[in-house]
Amino acid sequence: METLFFLIISFVAIVSAILVITCKNPINSALSLIMTFFCLATYYVMLDAPFVAAIQVMVYAGAIMVLIVFVIMLLNIRVDATKKYTHKIVLGSIIGFFTLINTVFLLLKSRVSLPTGPYNKEIINQIGHTEIIGREMLTTFLLPFEITSILLLVGIVGAVIVAKKKL
Numbered sequence: 001m002e003t004l005f006f007l008i009i010s011f012v013a014i015v016s017a018i019l020v021i022t023c024k025n026p027i028n029s030a031l032s033l034i035m036t037f038f039c040l041a042t043y044y045v046m047l048d049a050p051f052v053a054a055i056q057v058m059v060y061a062g063a064i065m066v067l068i069v070f071v072i073m074l075l076n077i078r079v080d081a082t083k084k085y086t087h088k089i090v091l092g093s094i095i096g097f098f099t100l101i102n103t104v105f106l107l108l109k110s111r112v113s114l115p116t117g118p119y120n121k122e123i124i125n126q127i128g129h130t131e132i133i134g135r136e137m138l139t140t141f142l143l144p145f146e147i148t149s150i151l152l153l154v155g156i157v158g159a160v161i162v163a164k165k166k167l
Helices: 002-022 026-046 050-075 086-109 121-127 129-139 142-166
Strands: none
Touching: 002 026, 026 050, 050 129, 050 142, 121 129, 129 142
16 A cells, blocks of 8 residues: 555656646746655655654745745746747756666665664654754754755845846
């Protein structure tokens, strides 16, 4: 049953990822990206990482995609649907094919390794995913966490400035 569910989610993820890069309308592309993010969150749930799945939905499928849609609407991107981009489609297909071959090769040649570090499965089950991730994020990785928030703020301000210059 799990294998069938995984195959269905994988099919939906692949189709929505293809729609992200092939849609002419940027809003449709953003909606397809949201679907891809939800499929990724489903993978996290299947890997027994519910906290990461919840963060995936709240941060990426929620907040980040709202920002992307606002930027698309602020910049008022118009796409000429009559233009043909066959050379870009062919080049993208070739790159995607070689990436797929490389991924399959690496998956077939790799071995499953055990987790390393101070936390094993018993400690994770005893303390909980959320507390461990929160402790590490707000102690060890506090600086990268804050730098990421500043970069997001700079991106929003930059989009507003670019949009105001066009008006």
